[in-house]
Structures are given as C-alpha cells and as structure tokens.
Amino acid sequence: MAKVAVVGGGFGGLAAAARLAKLGHAVTLLERAERIGGALLPVEQDGFSWEGGPTYTVLPAVLRDLFRKSGRPLERELELVELDVLREHRFADGSSVSLPPTRGAQVAALEAMEPGLGTRWADYVHAYADDWEVLRREYLERPWDPARLPPALAARLRKRESLARHARRLRDDRLRQMALYPAEAEGHDPRDVPAWVGVTAYVEQRFGSSVVSGGMQALLGALVARLATRRVDVLRGTEVRDLQVRDGRAIGVVTEVGVVESDVVVVACDPRRLPALSSYVARTMPALPPVMVHLGLAGDLPEMAHETVLHGEPREPTIVVRANGPAWTLLGRGRVDEDLVTTLARRGIDIRSQVVTRVDRSPRDLVEAWGGSPYGVLWQGPRTVLRRLGPGTPVAGVYAVGAHATPGAGLPYVGLSAALVAQVVGPA
Ligand SMILES: Cc1cc2nc3c(=O)[nH]c(=O)nc-3n(C[C@H](O)[C@H](O)[C@H](O)COP(=O)(O)OP(=O)(O)OC[C@H]3O[C@@H](n4cnc5c(N)ncnc54)[C@H](O)[C@@H]3O)c2cc1C
Numbered sequence: 001m002a003k004v005a006v007v008g009g010g011f012g013g014l015a016a017a018a019r020l021a022k023l024g025h026a027v028t029l030l031e032r033a034e035r036i037g038g039a040l041l042p043v044e045q046d047g048f049s050w051e052g053g054p055t056y057t058v059l060p061a062v063l064r065d066l067f068r069k070s071g072r073p074l075e076r077e078l079e080l081v082e083l084d085v086l087r088e089h090r091f092a093d094g095s096s097v098s099l100p101p102t103r104g105a106q107v108a109a110l111e112a113m114e115p116g117l118g119t120r121w122a123d124y125v126h127a128y129a130d131d132w133e134v135l136r137r138e139y140l141e142r143p144w145d146p147a148r149l150p151p152a153l154a155a156r157l158r159k160r161e162s163l164a165r166h167a168r169r170l171r172d173d174r175l176r177q178m179a180l181y182p183a184e185a186e187g188h189d190p191r192d193v194p195a196w197v198g199v200t201a202y203v204e205q206r207f208g209s210s211v212v213s214g215g216m217q218a219l220l221g222a223l224v225a226r227l228a229t230r231r232v233d234v235l236r237g238t239e240v241r242d243l244q245v246r247d248g249r250a251i252g253v254v255t256e257v258g259v260v261e262s263d264v265v266v267v268a269c270d271p272r273r274l275p276a277l278s279s280y281v282a283r284t285m286p287a288l289p290p291v292m293v294h295l296g297l298a299g300d301l302p303e304m305a306h307e308t309v310l311h312g313e314p315r316e317p318t319i320v321v322r323a324n325g326p327a328w329t330l331l332g333r334g335r336v337d338e339d340l341v342t343t344l345a346r347r348g349i350d351i352r353s354q355v356v357t358r359v360d361r362s363p364r365d366l367v368e369a370w371g372g373s374p375y376g377v378l379w380q381g382p383r384t385v386l387r388r389l390g391p392g393t394p395v396a397g398v399y400a401v402g403a404h405a406t407p408g409a410g411l412p413y414v415g416l417s418a419a420l421v422a423q424v425v426g427p428a
Contacts, residue, residue, distance in 0.1 A: 002026070002264045002428060003025070003262045004020050004262060005253045006265075007030055007269055007274070008267070009033075009038060010402060010403075010414075011039070011040055011415070012414045013268030015066050015418035015419075016268060016417075016422065017230075018070035018223065018226045018227060019069055019422035021230035021232050022070040024427055025425070027232045030239075030255065030260065031235065031237075031238065036224060036234065039374035043361075045357055045359050049327060050324070054216060056209050056210060057411040057412055058200070058209050060208075061207070062411070062415035064080075065415075067226075078213065078218055079212070080213070081212075082208050086099045086100065087099055087308065087309055088304075088307070089181070090310050092313045097112075097174075098305060103126070103206075106118065106122065117174075120170060120175060121175050124179065125202050128196075128198060128199045128202035131196050132199050132206075134153055135153070141419075141420075142423075143391045144391075157194070157382065157385055161194070162193060163193040164189075165195070167180055179198060181309055182201070184318065187290070187375050192381055192384075194382040194385070238255050239255065243267075243274055243276040244259050245395055248395065248396055249395070249396040251263075252265075253265055263397060264398075266401055267389070269402065270371070270373070271389055271404060271405075272404075276398075277398070280394050281389060283387055284377045286376070288378075289363045290320075290333050290363065291361075292366065293332075293340050293360050295329070295341070295357075296326060297327075297354045297355060299353075301326065301354065304328075307321070310344070312347075317335055319333075330344065341358075375403060376405075377409075388406045389405055390406040390420070399421040399424065399425065401418045
C-alpha cells in the first residue's frame with residue numbers, strides 16, 4: 001500500500017483520489033480552499049444558485065467508468081439525462097439552428113437552415129472518425145510516452161494544420177463558427193489549435209452530451225461521499241506550497257503547517273505553481289476563463305436551450321447563455337467592452353428589467369477563486385500537446401491529472417487523466 005497525496009480537490013483530484021483509494025492505497029487529498037470541488041462548486045446569492053463552471057459532459061461513459069471503478073455504479077447514485085439539443089447557435093445574419101446530438105438530426109436541422117449545409121457539416125464531422133479511433137486507443141485510454149509515440153498517433157499529433165485552417169473547408173461562416181466554438185469557448189485562438197482537436201464535434205455527435213440531474217452539485221456530493229466511503233483523508237484549507245523531493249523522487253508535499261509524507265504525489269492543479277515542477281512546464285500558459293455574469297431573473301423569460309451561443313459580427317464578442325430556469329449565466333469571449341446584459345439586449349434578448357440579482361466574475365477573479373484555470377493549458381501550436389505533464393512527470397513518484405495534464409481540459413478528459421494515473425500507479 002502506497003501513501004498517496006493528491007494536490008487539489010477539483011474534479012481531477014476527486015476522481016484520482018477515489019480511484020487510487022479503491023486500488024487499496026492510503027490517500028490524503030489536500031485542497032487549498034475551504035470547500036472541495038474547484039470548478040464544480042456552485043455560486044449562490046439571494047436564493048439563486050448557478051453552476052460555477054461546467055454544466056454538461058460529453059462522453060458520459062467516463063463518469064460511469066469512474067463510479068464503477070471506485071465502488072457502486074453511477075446509476076445507483078446519480079441520474080444522467082441526455083440533452084436532446086446540444087446547443088442553439090444564433091448567427092449575426094439572423095439565422096439560427098438548434099443542434100441535436102445525432103448525425104441524422106444535425107443534417108436535417110442544418111438543411112432546414114439552408115439546403116446543402118447539413119451534408120457539408122456531416123461530411124466535415126465524419127472525417128474525424130479515424131482520428132477518434134487512434135486518439136481513443138493511443139492517447140485517451142493508454143498511458144502515453146511522448147518520446148515513443150505509436151506511428152498512427154505521431155502522424156496525427158505532428159500535423160501542422162490548425163483548426164482555423166481546417167474549418168475553412170466548410171465554406172460557410174456559420175458552419176465555421178460552429179466548428180471553432182468548442183475551442184474558442186475554452187479560451188483558445190483556433191489558429192493555434194491543431195486540427196485534430198476538432199474531434200470534439202465527432203464525439204458529441206457519436207456519444208451525445210448529458211447533464212447530471214441535480215446539477216454538478218449532485219455529482220460533487222456523490223464524489224465527496226465516495227471519498228468518505230473509501231476512507232480518503234481530506235484536508236481542506238490546506239495549500240500545497242511545493243513537493244518535497246529527495247534524490248529525484250518525491251517523498252511528500254510541503255504545506256504551511258508542515259510536510260505530509262507520501263510515496264506518490266498526484267498533482268491535480270496547475271503544476272506551474274509548484275516550484276519542483278514549474279521548470280518542466282515553463283513553456284505553458286493557462287487558457288483563461290471567460291467574463292462571467294450570473295443573473296437571477298424574474299417574470300416571463302424567453303424559452304432558451306440549455307446553451308445558446310450568440311455569434312457576433314467579426315470583432316464582436318461571442319456570448320453564451322447557459323439557462324437553468326430563472327438562473328442564467330452569461331459567458332463572454334472576445335472583446336468584451338460593455339456590460340454583457342446590454343450586449344445581449346442588442347442581440348435581441350432583453351432581460352434588463354428582469355434582473356433581480358447578479359454576480360459578476362472577471363477572468364482574474366475566477367483564476368484567483370480556483371487557484372488556476374480549469375481550462376488548463378493554452379494551445380500555442382501543435383507542440384503544446386507534448387508540453388503538458390501526465391500521466392507521469394519528470395520527478396519520480398509524481399503524476400499529473402486534471403485540466404493542466406494530458407489529455408486536457410473538460411470533464412471527460414479530466415476524468416480520463418485520473419483513469420490513466422490509476423493505471424500507471426496500479427493496485428496496492
Ligand atoms: C466557466 C467554465 C465552464 C465550463 N463548462 C464545462 C462544461 O460544460 N463541460 C465540461 O466538460 N467542462 C467544462 N469546463 C471545464 C471543466 O470544468 C474543467 O476542465 C474541470 O472542471 C477541471 O477540473 P480540475 O480538477 O482539473 O480543476 P479545478 O476544478 O480548477 O480544481 C483545481 C483545484 O485545485 C485546488 N488547488 C490549486 N492549487 C492548489 C494547491 N497549491 N494546493 C492545494 N489545492 C490547490 C483549487 O483550489 C481547486 O479546487 C468549464 C470550465 C469553466 C471555467
């Protein structure tokens with residue numbers, strides 16, 4: 001049995017702690033904040049509650065696997081509800097499309113918007129099928145060694161074409177905006193994102209997207225309960241300042257009240273903040289969160305999809321509305337130089353007189369609250385994929401999970417990072 005210290009109690013740290021404890025290790029999770037959960041934590045004010053970060057997940061199989069491999073199956077504790085509309089896109093020319101999850105339904109919805117668009121989109125998305133098979137097998141489900149990449153994976157990861165260039169083949173600005181949206185939503189410039197990252201559109205179409213009944217708070221509650229069942233020692237309000245390393249191997253983590261000894265350290269936060277690791281990730285930058293406004297609303301509200309993306313004219317910001325009854329969250333990307341509620345009104349959704357309460361959070365507030373960015377590492381070209389740590393790191397006994405680690409940000413990928421580390425560490 002190894003003594004394991006997990007640094008960070010966001011989804012990545014929770015998932016890693018649950019898996020490693022089930023494998024028989026003695027796990028201590030250290031979280032700098034007073035509350036566990038990171039980006040899963042809700043924001044609350046005046047009786048309203050909003051998701052602080054994620055609201056849905058693609059690839060729900062990752063969550064199911066986490067629950068099964070750490071104890072009881074997910075279905076015994078949580079209900080996953082498949083979205084019948086992934087999101088609505090509204091474009092600057094006044095057209096719009098509600099995007100269903102399946103290929104056939106996407107074709108029909110886009111053909112109704114303009115004949116020819118549906119098949120063009122379907123062909124574009126389907127062209128990712130082979131990439132998906134290779135990525136799944138060699139990158140997402142198997143611990144990788146960047147120095148010894150299997151040829152099929154190397155061929156994909158080394159391609160220099162950017163997502164922005166790749167999406168040009170769609171020959172329609174609206175389809176292009178749809179294709180670039182997932183990368184832009186996570187704070188990236190599509191010119192710096194490799195084309196293969198667009199595989200998300202294929203994954204959404206093939207596996208759908210789900211919300212957790214009761215929201216991320218329900219998921220968080222189930223994970224915290226799982227840690228208690230597995231006897232994980234949870235230290236809240238405990239910031240890890242550095243790792244303690246002797247002869248190139250980690251022997252503990254340093255906190256302000258002393259060293260917590262361990263044989264294995266799992267870093268589930270931004271490794272740039274830990275001096276023992278920072279030099280290995282010096283060439284990475286965080287992908288910053290958006291401008292966020294949480295609104296508590298009253299009165300009759302327009303019917304909204306779970307997520308509505310309002311694309312602007314070039315150089316105008318993109319606004320995303322995540323609506324949950326009277327609790328809406330606005331996320332602004334691009335040049336946000338006025339109140340998002342005003343921009344929203346100019347784009348045809350005027351709820352200015354219905355705002356009962358609001359919480360404004362700048363990207364800087366968010367990074368401070370989370371102790372880093374839950375969007376992980378900023379894409380700066382195809383080589384960025386080689387600069388993330390994980391599952392292993394150059395320091396013996398230290399592993400990396402979470403948004404900053406391989407395979408990247410987003411709940412499914414963060415969940416997979418924990419599965420990879422559990423695979424490498426193995427049973428006690
Ligand atoms: C606005 C927003 C919306 C999103 N929407 C979605 C979505 O709909 N679907 C989706 O799949 N993904 C979404 N994401 C991405 C997803 O939420 C993240 O990728 C994921 O939650 C990251 O989990 P994490 O554990 O890596 O990081 P975090 O949740 O950031 O957790 C890191 C934790 O580590 C702690 N910590 C940091 N430093 C230290 C230290 N030195 N010592 C101890 N503890 C430390 C922090 O306090 C924090 O609790 C969204 C992200 C944001 C910001």
